[in-house]
Amino acid sequence: MYKFEISDRYTTADVGLELEADSLEDLFIGGAVGMFAIVFGVSQKKPAAVWKEFELRAFNPEQLLVDWLSELLYLFDTEKLIPVAYEVSIGARDGDISLSGSVGFRPFNRNVDQAEHEVKAVTYYKLIIKKDDRLFRCHVVFDL
Amino acid sequence: MMPMNKIAEGIWEVPVGAKAGMNVPARILSSEKLIGGIDEGVIDQITNVACLPGIQRYALCMPDAHRGYGFPIGGVAAFDAENGVISPGGIGFDINCGMRLIRTNLTVDDIKPRLEPLILELFRSVPSGVGTTGFVKLDRKEFQRLMTEGSRWCRENKYATDTDIEHTESGGTIPGADFKAVSDKAVSRGINQVGTLGSGNHYLEIEYLPAGNLYDPELARAYGIETVGQIIVAVHCGSRGFGHQIATDYLRIFTQDARKHGLVFRDPELAAAPVNSEDGKAYYAAMACAANNAFANRQVITHRIRQAFEKVFAVPADRLGLTTIYDVAHNIARFENYTVGGQSKRLLVHRKGATRSFGPGNGEVPAAYRQLGQPVIVGGSMETGSALFSGTALAEQDYFGSTLHGSGRTMSRTKAKMQIRGDKLQRDMAGRGITVKTKSLRGLAEEAGFAYKDIDDVSQAVHDLGISRLVARFHPLANIKG
Numbered sequence A: 001m002y003k004f005e006i007s008d009r010y011t012t013a014d015v016g017l018e019l020e021a022d023s024l025e026d027l028f029i030g031g032a033v034g035m036f037a038i039v040f041g042v043s044q045k046k047p048a049a050v051w052k053e054f055e056l057r058a059f060n061p062e063q064l065l066v067d068w069l070s071e072l073l074y075l076f077d078t079e080k081l082i083p084v085a086y087e088v089s090i091g092a093r094d095g096d097i098s099l100s101g102s103v104g105f106r107p108f109n110r111n112v113d114q115a116e117h118e119v120k121a122v123t124y125y126k127l128i129i130k131k132d133d134r135l136f137r138c139h140v141v142f143d144l
Numbered sequence B: 001m002m003p004m005n006k007i008a009e010g011i012w013e014v015p016v017g018a019k020a021g022m023n024v025p026a027r028i029l030s031s032e033k034l035i036g037g038i039d040e041g042v043i044d045q046i047t048n049v050a051c052l053p054g055i056q057r058y059a060l061c062m063p064d065a066h067r068g069y070g071f072p073i074g075g076v077a078a079f080d081a082e083n084g085v086i087s088p089g090g091i092g093f094d095i096n097c098g099m100r101l102i103r104t105n106l107t108v109d110d111i112k113p114r115l116e117p118l119i120l121e122l123f124r125s126v127p128s129g130v131g132t133t134g135f136v137k138l139d140r141k142e143f144q145r146l147m148t149e150g151s152r153w154c155r156e157n158k159y160a161t162d163t164d165i166e167h168t169e170s171g172g173t174i175p176g177a178d179f180k181a182v183s184d185k186a187v188s189r190g191i192n193q194v195g196t197l198g199s200g201n202h203y204l205e206i207e208y209l210p211a212g213n214l215y216d217p218e219l220a221r222a223y224g225i226e227t228v229g230q231i232i233v234a235v236h237c238g239s240r241g242f243g244h245q246i247a248t249d250y251l252r253i254f255t256q257d258a259r260k261h262g263l264v265f266r267d268p269e270l271a272a273a274p275v276n277s278e279d280g281k282a283y284y285a286a287m288a289c290a291a292n293n294a295f296a297n298r299q300v301i302t303h304r305i306r307q308a309f310e311k312v313f314a315v316p317a318d319r320l321g322l323t324t325i326y327d328v329a330h331n332i333a334r335f336e337n338y339t340v341g342g343q344s345k346r347l348l349v350h351r352k353g354a355t356r357s358f359g360p361g362n363g364e365v366p367a368a369y370r371q372l373g374q375p376v377i378v379g380g381s382m383e384t385g386s387a388l389f390s391g392t393a394l395a396e397q398d399y400f401g402s403t404l405h406g407s408g409r410t411m412s413r414t415k416a417k418m419q420i421r422g423d424k425l426q427r428d429m430a431g432r433g434i435t436v437k438t439k440s441l442r443g444l445a446e447e448a449g450f451a452y453k454d455i456d457d458v459s460q461a462v463h464d465l466g467i468s469r470l471v472a473r474f475h476p477l478a479n480i481k482g
Helices: A024-040 A061-079 B040-049 B108-125 B140-149 B151-156 B162-166 B184-190 B217-223 B240-256 B278-313 B393-398 B413-419 B422-431 B441-446 B455-465
Strands: A002-007 A015-021 A050-058 A081-093 A096-107 A136-143 B005-008 B011-014 B026-029 B059-069 B071-080 B098-107 B203-208 B230-237 B323-329 B331-340 B343-352 B375-378 B387-391 B435-438 B468-473 B475-481
Touching (some): A015 A024, A024 A061, B040 B071, B098 B278, B140 B151, B140 B184, B151 B162, B184 B240, B230 B278, B240 B278, B278 B331, B375 B455, B387 B455, B413 B441
Antiparallel strands (some): B071 B343, B331 B343
C-alpha cells in the first residue's frame, strides 16, 4: 500500500510528492504513480500493452529511487510509454541496493491523454528515505 | 532567519560564518520593495552555494530570485577554473534555457486583422506541450554535428541567417562541445525534439511596444526597436529532453564520485566535480553540447516563425523585417575572465536563471551593438510581456557580468491553480486583448501573472543597481504555451 500527495512544501516553480508506503517496493511504485499523476492528472485506467524488464542498481535507496523514476521518464520521452502495472522487488546486492522485475506500460495517445505538465527530471533536493515503525516515507521534488 | 545586512542601496549580504562552511558571503541584489518578499529557502540555498569549493567573491542572488533545487533560481556563482568546481545543479536540468527576441517591421495595426490565423499557424508549426516532436529529422551522425556546432549547423542547413548567428550569445556555438561525453540516452531523448517549445513556463509570444514603454530610445533604435506599436516575437525554451538527460546522467556520476574527489555537499542537488577532473571536463563537454542544441532549437523555431509569418502575410520574411535582436542563455556555465583580488582570473561562471550582462566594448558583444552593450532579454509572466535591457560595465566589474532573467515566481504552482481556473484566466486575458493558445489549461492557471513578482519592480531594481539598463518593455498580444 502507498499514498502520495502532490506538494509544494519545498518548491516555488516546481512540484514535489509526499510519499508513504508499507514497503520500499510500494514507496517506489507510489513514486511512479505520483509522478505520472503530475504529468496527466488522474490517469486513465487501461491494461498494460507491453512489459519491460527492469534491473537497476545503486549505492543507496535515494539514488535507486532517482534512477527508477528517471528510467520511467526516459521511456515516456523516447518510446511514449506510460507505466500502468508493476511487479518489482528491491533487495541488497553486494553492498548496493537493486530493483528488479517488470513494468507494464500502455502507449501514450496524444489525442486522449491530456498532459498537464512535462516533468523534466527527478531531483535529489530534500530527498531522504526514512522508515519509522511502520512506514517508509520520503519527499521527491521534480523539475518542471 | 540568517543575519542579512544591508551594505548599500539595493545590496544585502549574509556574512561568512552565518552558516558553517561558507567560503564567501552570500550577496542578495534586490530593492527595498522586493527584499521583504524573499523566500527563506532562497537564503538557505544561496548560503549552501557559498560553501562550494573554489567559489569567488560571493554567491549571488538576482532580484528575481526564488527557491529552486540546489541553487536558487536567479543564482550566480563563479568558480576558479583551476581549483573550483562545476555543478549541474548550478545550471539546471534545462541546460541553456534562454530567451530570443525577434523584431519585425509590423505594427499592431498591421497584425491585428491577421492575428488569429497567425496564432493558428504558429501553434501548428512550432510544436508545444508534452510528448511532441519537431519537424527536423536527423540521424545520429547529423545530431552529433548539431550538438557540436549549434547555430552554425542551422546556417548550413538554411535555418539561420548570418545576422541570426551574429546576434546569438557566442554565435550560438559554445566551444568545447564533445558528443563523446553525451550518453546514448540523451541522444535518444533529444534527437526528435529539435524545433519544439516544450511545456511549463516555455512560450512563444507576439508582443508590441506600447506608448510610454520606450526608456532608452538610442539603445532601442540600435537594437531595432523604432516605433510605438512595433511587433516583436519572444521565444523562451531550452535544450528539452537532451539537456535534462545530460544533467541527470552527470548528477549521478558526481554524486557517486564525490568521495573520490574529496567533496561533501550540504545539499545532494549541489553535487559537483573539480573543473579540471575527468568528470568535470566530461560534464562541461556534454553541457556545451546541450547548450548548442538549445541555440539550434531556438534557431529552428525562428525559422518556423518566419515561415508562419510569410504564409499568413504572403510576403517574404526579410521584407517583414524579422530579424533576431539577440538570443541569450539563462541556464549555463561559461568560462570568462574577471579581476578578483586585483588579479585577472579565468572563472567558470554558473548562471541558473540569470543572464549575461556584458557592457560596451566587450568583445563578446555582437559588432553591431559593441559600443552600446549586449542586449539582455528578460521574460515576464504571460500577462506582462518581456523586457529588453542593455548590459553594463558595472555588472562585469562587480557581478561576473550577470543580471536577472525574468520576473521570478512568488507563488507555487499548487497555490496559483487554487486561485484561478485556466479557462477563466484565458477568458480574462482575451478580454484584455491577449490571446492564449495552450495544450494545458491547468498548466496555464499555474502561469498566471499574480504567481510572479511585478516585472516593473524587478526591472527597476536591476536598473537602479546599474547591472543592466532598461531599454523597453513590451506588452503581450498573443501567447502560445506548451
